[in-house]
Amino acid sequence: MEFVLLTAGQNNFMVSETETIGLIAGGGQFPLLVAKGAAAQGNHVVVVSFKGHSNDDVHSVVDAWKELKLGQLSKLIDFFHENGVTKVVMAGTINKPKAFDIRPDFRAAKLLFKLATKGDDVLLRAATDEFESEGFKVVGPHVYVPQLLTPAGLLTKRAPSEIEQKDLAFGWKIAHELGRMDIGQCVVVREGVITAVEAIEGTDAAVKRGCTLGGKGCSIVKVFKPGQEDRVDMPSIGLKTVQEMKELGATCLGVEAGKSLFFDLDKSLEFADKNKICIVGLTSDWVQS
Template sequence: MAAFSREPGRGRVAILAGAGNLPTHVARAIRSAGEDPFIIALSAEADGDWTSFQHERIGTGDFAAVERIVRVNGIDRLILSGSVKRRPEWREIRPTWKTLARMPGVVRTLLRGGDDQVLRMVIALIEGAGARVIGAHEVAPDLVATLGTLTSIEPDAASKRDIVAGREAALALGLLDVGQAAVAIGGRVIALEGVEGTDEMLARVADLRRRGRLSTSRKGVLVKFCKPGQDERADLPTIGAGTVRGLIEAGLAGVAVEAGRSLLLEREAAISAANEAGIFIAGVTRED
């Protein structure tokens, strides 16, 4: 995949930043390619340090502010990056004139829709404001998880069976637009990701392990896959050094993510920590 490069004559690129390290990685990739991204930081979510970037903080549901920033700063491309833990209440939504006519549908989706439904709605609203939404993987291809085992530790036969079981569960869960991840131990699915996210799911598994609810002789695997039909411009499955720490606490043998459609943050640190702990990181496909 080619690295992101500045396109002559184009407008400015912006990042709508939520929580976590991903927005920072994406911003640095854009800057290293010769562009200066504008950061639209969600005030209740974004936890990065944006003092070295031109930025503005806005409320999570402030669509009017997004439209204004896009217009005033000549932004023609926008990247959704980082996690959003809490959806805005309907009272927090600040619509534009264009969204007013769609308000019943917007509120209904925010309150009742699955994550992918919400992201598709947000993408449509942003593109209606005049900025094309692009994926984080398009500007930071070095973050994309590649096919094969990335660590010196290889999954054994038991782990391969767990990868198959976890993959089937993750894809079934994705059809419900609930989560992207599952944990399988001994070929049996023992945890599914909900709105709490991967880290808290791993913490649940660690607690089950401490309480003797899980076998001590079988380790198990975390599996993360894109939801079937997911718009890849937002919310690609992501792991990093923090995930490795969660795997260690949960006593798991490793993690398998969808190759080419998942992101690996802090690659060197994550792989080094996994090798030291005897844990594997693998990129797999839906057909493996």
């Protein structure tokens, strides 16, 4: 195992162990950011990506990579062992409708057969247990990109109106109840009426459906599922969603603070302020105030 000196103040140094991180990469920019963040901390990074699901840009910033089909669990584990991986990180999106076309290998099929349900949290917990049974330590991607965690409190210039604040509180309650059932992380609310809940379609599609049904003035709430495995499935949001809110006439966004990832936060807040959209990093204290 190698060691790297990291600066900690003007004349002080701390020693950090260099490890090999096995990154399981889905789509979007997140895997690329995690790979860069892990490398910046002095780690070696190897990646497994999936045909039709992953962002291939991540291949250019890692030490080794392998592209597999979704469900090839044995080959994934073998690749990590061959490259001396000690920690496993999962980052990025998987197209859920496409995932129904999965052709699992024997090991993956055996794992799936044991599960009573196939919700996101159940599947990810099972995957985590499987990796740890092989001696890998599963860690959350936010360890390598802590700057992406959503800050708490009012993030935009405009505060929520009285109606929006009530909708955020109501959405917070409903979204957490849905999360307990491992259904989704996001709801759309308009004046105390739930116009959409997120399921397999994902956040952006749920927001579009909810705002189409609810009309202008909808609020969107996205939370961390109670009991959710934060090492492998933190909720995320970004500039694209905020831009779609403007197009759809949505006026307020609440995202659970400290337990969600906010991509392009500065650009999102600038866009929101320009278009009078309110964004809040939600906490239980804020909702109850």
